[in-house]
Amino acid sequence: MKTYLVGGAVRDRLLGLPPGDRDWVVVGATQAGIEARGFKAVGRDFPVFLHPDTGEEYALARTERKSGRGYRGFVVDADPSVTLEEDLQRRDFTINAIAQADDGTLVDPYGGARDIQARVLRHVGPAFVEDPLRVLRAARFMARFAPLGFTLAPETVALMRTMVDSGELDALVPERVWQELRRALASTRPSAFLSTLRDCGALAVVLPEVDALYGIPQRAEYHPEVDTGIHQEMVCDMAARLAPGDARIGFAALVHDLGKALTPAEVLPKHIGHEHAGVRPVIALCERLKVPVDHRELAVMACREHLNVHRLFELRDATVIELLARCDAFRRPERIPWLATVCEADKRGRGGQEAADYPQGRALVDLHRAALQVSARDVVREGMTGVQIGEALQAARVAAVRERRRADS
Numbered sequence: 139m140k141t142y143l144v145g146g147a148v149r150d151r152l153l154g155l156p157p158g159d160r161d162w163v164v165v166g167a168t169q170a171g172i173e174a175r176g177f178k179a180v181g182r183d184f185p186v187f188l189h190p191d192t193g194e195e196y197a198l199a200r201t202e203r204k205s206g207r208g209y210r211g212f213v214v215d216a217d218p219s220v221t222l223e224e225d226l227q228r229r230d231f232t233i234n235a236i237a238q239a240d241d242g243t244l245v246d247p248y249g250g251a252r253d254i255q256a257r258v259l260r261h262v263g264p265a266f267v268e269d270p271l272r273v274l275r276a277a278r279f280m281a282r283f284a285p286l287g288f289t290l291a292p293e294t295v296a297l298m299r300t301m302v303d304s305g306e307l308d309a310l311v312p313e314r315v316w317q318e319l320r321r322a323l324a325s326t327r328p329s330a331f332l333s334t335l336r337d338c339g340a341l342a343v344v345l346p347e348v349d350a351l352y353g354i355p356q357r358a359e360y361h362p363e364v365d366t367g368i369h370q371e372m373v374c375d376m377a378a379r380l381a382p383g384d385a386r387i388g389f390a391a392l393v394h395d396l397g398k399a400l401t402p403a404e405v406l407p408k409h410i411g412h413e414h415a416g417v418r419p420v421i422a423l424c425e426r427l428k429v430p431v432d433h434r435e436l437a438v439m440a441c442r443e444h445l446n447v448h449r450l451f452e453l454r455d456a457t458v459i460e461l462l463a464r465c466d467a468f469r470r471p472e473r474i475p476w477l478a479t480v481c482e483a484d485k486r487g488r489g490g491q492e493a494a495d496y497p498q499g500r501a502l503v504d505l506h507r508a509a510l511q512v513s514a515r516d517v518v519r520e521g522m523t524g525v526q527i528g529e530a531l532q533a534a535r536v537a538a539v540r541e542r543r544r545a546d547s
Contacts, residue, residue, distance in 0.1 A: 139166040141196065142222060142237035142245065145524050149233045151287045152254050153286065162189075163237065164198045165222050167433040169198065199225035202265075223247045231279065259283065270306040273298050274318035274344070277334035281325035288529045290334060298338035307343045316427040323388030328378055329371035336367075347366050347419045347448035348392065350399035356382070360487030364407075366398045372488030380479050380486075389433045390440040390480045391487075393420045416441045436473065439465050440480040447481040450498040450505075455540045458505055459532060467506055474506040501546075508542040509535040 147160040164172060169185050176190035185198040197215040201224050222245055226235040232250040241380035244251060248262050259279055266272055276298060280290060301307065332348065335341035342350040352367030363369050370392065377384075379392035397416025398409045420441050423436040446453065446461050453461070467474050478499035485496050517530035 140165045144237045148236045148238045165199045165507045166483035202228045206287040257287040261294045272530040278318050278322045280330035280334045281322040285326045312427045320385045324383045324385040328374040357407045376487040377483035386433050391483045394440045413445050455536045459535050478502045508538045
């Protein structure tokens with residue numbers, strides 16, 4: 139029995155990135171043999187085991203043969219005769235098909251180290267087309283590695299287009315799509331995820347509401363980039379910059395402008411009421427992908443309210459309190475900094491606005507903080523009814539906002 143470090147741990151070491159989880163492949167072993175050494179079986183679809191001391195994952199070397207549609211349509215063979223090279227051949231990209239022996243020697247039969255040097259993401263072999271999830275993985279890897287100078291090999295893009303045209307992506311289940319999208323939004327450059335999928339036609343399949351934004355014009359005086367799809371990419375990247383690793387804010391940034399795709403052609407490039415029109419497609423997308431509730435609620439809130447936040451300084455004191463109430467900000471105060479960040483990403487995700495100040499975000503958080511200082515105990519008087527208490531609390535919060543604005547003016 140021989141063990142090799144494989145996958146991301148080897149790749150990231152060669153890239154000079156901080157080490158993450160370590161995965162191992164075991165060659166020449168059986169399930170009974172590895173369990174006899176104290177390893178605990180945890181794999182449902184293929185033989186994976188946890189090391190009795192480190193808890194790291196060890197998988198038996200295996201091959202996979204296509205047996206049906208989708209990413210689950212495979213027959214797995216983990217016979218002890220399977221070689222390391224055969225196991226590496228079933229992997230998606232050459233940069234993930236490198237193994238490292240105990241003495242540090244690299245086993246790299248498919249040129250992964252060379253592609254790392256050249257900064258190219260390339261598929262290992264023709265079996266790439268058998269798993270539709272790999273199209274999303276390619277896009278997600280680009281979201282992570284494009285800032286390092288990586289590009290996608292043209293032949294890999296061609297295979298991805300073939301997979302899209304064959305309808306293979308229709309077999310993807312919503313949970314897996316969301317998993318890849320979530321990880322992409324938490325990466326450094328989410329726009330690379332969107333552009334990679336769009337280049338091969340996959341964006342229209344998995345995120346049609348987002349794909350519909352491309353080619354939709356906006357008023358150049360507000361959006362020098364003009365194209366709504368390009369604006370969307372810029373907003374996603376700005377959200378990743380303002381809130382690194384936060385997929386919740388990233389998702390709200392991604393979908394905040396979906397209503398612009400529904401603007402009648404005769405009205406363009408204006409988008410009157412797009413913030414309200416966008417709520418329905420945001421909800422539809424969330425339901426289709428089974429997006430977590432907290433992500434969904436922030437996304438709907440950002441879609442509906444982002445223009446109100448942009449014009450915060452024009453809103454009446456009472457209107458500010460109404461905005462906060464619609465966001466349930468007095469029970470969920472953490473939502474307001476999130477909303478402010480999404481709106482800042484929208485403002486700065488425009489041509490020439492990347493370094494712009496966004497005082498509205500700070501003011502929203504500040505006014506919310508002032509309103510939070512008012513409690514029901516401050517306004518309740520003997521004999522008041524529930525309605526009267528609510529009205530008094532509302533008036534006191536409005537007064538607190540007014541006073542804070544006066545102090546800041």
